[in-house]
Amino acid sequence: MKIERFAPSPTGLLHLGHAYSALLAYSSAVQSGGKLLLRIEDIDQVRCREIYVDQILDDLKWLGIKYETPILKQSSRFPDYEKTLQSLWNNNYLFSCDCSRKDINIASAPNETPLFGPDGIIYPNTCLNKLKTKKMPETALRLNLYNLDKDNFSFFDEAYGKISFTKEEAINQIGSVILARKDIGISYHLSVVLDDAFQGITHVTRGEDLLDATKIHVILQHILKLPTPVYHHHKLIKDEFGKRLAKRDDARSIKSYRESGYLLKQISKMLN
Numbered sequence: 001m002k003i004e005r006f007a008p009s010p011t012g013l014l015h016l017g018h019a020y021s022a023l024l025a026y027s028s029a030v031q032s033g034g035k036l037l038l039r040i041e042d043i044d045q046v047r048c049r050e051i052y053v054d055q056i057l058d059d060l061k062w063l064g065i066k067y068e069t070p071i072l073k074q075s076s077r078f079p080d081y082e083k084t085l086q087s088l089w090n091n092n093y094l095f096s097c098d099c100s101r102k103d104i105n106i107a108s109a110p111n112e113t114p115l116f117g118p119d120g121i122i123y124p125n126t127c128l129n130k131l132k133t134k135k136m137p138e139t140a141l142r143l144n145l146y147n148l149d150k151d152n153f154s155f156f157d158e159a160y161g162k163i164s165f166t167k168e169e170a171i172n173q174i175g176s177v178i179l180a181r182k183d184i185g186i187s188y189h190l191s192v193v194l195d196d197a198f199q200g201i202t203h204v205t206r207g208e209d210l211l212d213a214t215k216i217h218v219i220l221q222h223i224l225k226l227p228t229p230v231y232h233h234h235k236l237i238k239d240e241f242g243k244r245l246a247k248r249d250d251a252r253s254i255k256s257y258r259e260s261g262y263l264l265k266q267i268s269k270m271l272n
């Protein structure tokens with residue numbers, strides 16, 4: 001019995017890619033006799049809008065997707081995130097970083113082609129060895145992968161099978177990602193891991209663009225002694241030029257299909 005979730009951020013209209021993910025998660029949960037939970041990922045209170053939450057609920061209704069209530073909003077979870085950050089800080093899994101994007105670009109410039117990880121250019125570790133204060137600072141906080149007590153990681157993916165990776169690969173291909181953004185005090189990676197565990201999620205269905213992010217999540221689950229769900233990284237829905245859809249692309253939003261009289265059947269066909 002699968003407990004799946006759909007976890008959109010209300011920063012714009014959902015598009016066909018979201019519909020695909022949500023329908024896949026829902027049908028997989030239902031087929032197993034399980035359920036789908038809905039989580040609104042609204043940690044970025046500047047970019048998130050209540051109007052988009054309403055749109056998400058309308059879209060899901062139109063798509064025929066049923067979810068359990070109450071809906072979890074990440075904005076209600078800040079105190080729990082803070083507690084975990086504090087314990088990661090105390091255990092030397094975090095370091096403080098005050099580099100701007102420009103600093104990172106300059107520090108990476110000597111490399112012929114800077115390597116990109118799930119969050120952009122891989123952080124050149126400028127601040128890694130900065131003296132650590134006892135009190136957790138209010139800067140950005142990055143994950144210190146060098147302190148990991150394990151060299152090999154793996155998880156199971158319903159599309160790819162077993163995926164294994166090493167600590168060294170994570171250091172070189174992902175790097176010291178941000179776990180607490182200076183402006184909002186938390187990041188996607190940490191909140192998603194904590195909430196998947198909090199909601200008892202057994203199966204995560206998401207786009208294959210998140211494969212590297214999942215590796216960070218698996219590492220965080222190990223550090224925090226949380227269970228690792230089964231993942232399903234699915235193909236991305238692209239436009240006719242082969243470009244993946246973005247929230248800016250209003251023409252392909254579920255809302256616009258809904259309002260121009262498309263039938264769910266037509267949408268399902270487009271997604272196959």
Ligand code: GLU
Pocket residue numbers: 007008009041192205206207210
């Ligand atoms: N809020 C994320 C998104 O909308 C969730 C992705 C995930 O963790 O599966 O892309």
